[in-house]
Amino acid sequence: MRQPPHSIQVRLLYVSHAVGPQTTTMTSSILLQAHQHNPTQGISGVLCQGQGLFFQVLEGERSRVNALYRRICADKRHRDVEVLHYEEITERRFGQWSMALVRLSVDDPKVQMQDPDFDPYSASGGQVMQQVMNLLETGQPIQMTVP
Numbered sequence: 001m002r003q004p005p006h007s008i009q010v011r012l013l014y015v016s017h018a019v020g021p022q023t024t025t026m027t028s029s030i031l032l033q034a035h036q037h038n039p040t041q042g043i044s045g046v047l048c049q050g051q052g053l054f055f056q057v058l059e060g061e062r063s064r065v066n067a068l069y070r071r072i073c074a075d076k077r078h079r080d081v082e083v084l085h086y087e088e089i090t091e092r093r094f095g096q097w098s099m100a101l102v103r104l105s106v107d108d109p110k111v112q113m114q115d116p117d118f119d120p121y122s123a124s125g126g127q128v129m130q131q132v133m134n135l136l137e138t139g140q141p142i143q144m145t146v147p
């Protein structure tokens, strides 16, 4: 049977450059917004931040993910927001988190992007998605679920 259009689920991955330093205050405020808003929209995901970059995966119903992405693009706390990967999904990878946070620390080899010359803006979206998955597994995600 044909599914109604609103049941199409997608996963979107983007990268962006932080504007200014990535302070704890900035992160807390982003996560607060995510934890307040995402559950009401059935959106889950992970935010990786550090080294002046954000990577974020958003999963959920297509029009809701697209709408959130538009709001995020307009946010002045980052720039050069660029979609790296967009796919229709039947299963979520980050369903347990309204927005998990992974810090990309320069000091912790576990959570570094493996290749020092790694440029997310020219890398394949599939590869970056794999990196994000690895980070989530090895990088001790914090700020988990809000019911």
Ligand SMILES: Cc1cc2nc3c(=O)[nH]c(=O)nc-3n(C[C@H](O)[C@H](O)[C@H](O)COP(=O)(O)O)c2cc1C
Pocket (backbone or CB within 6 Å): 030, 033, 034, 035, 037, 038, 047, 054, 056, 068, 071, 072, 073, 074, 075, 077, 078, 099
């Ligand atoms: C890197 C980054 C990630 C963000 N992630 C989310 C998110 O997952 N959910 C959310 O509601 N807002 C997120 N925001 C905040 C939105 O950009 C926006 O400020 C917030 O949704 C409030 O939008 P409004 O002022 O139009 O209501 C994020 C912002 C940044 C800079």
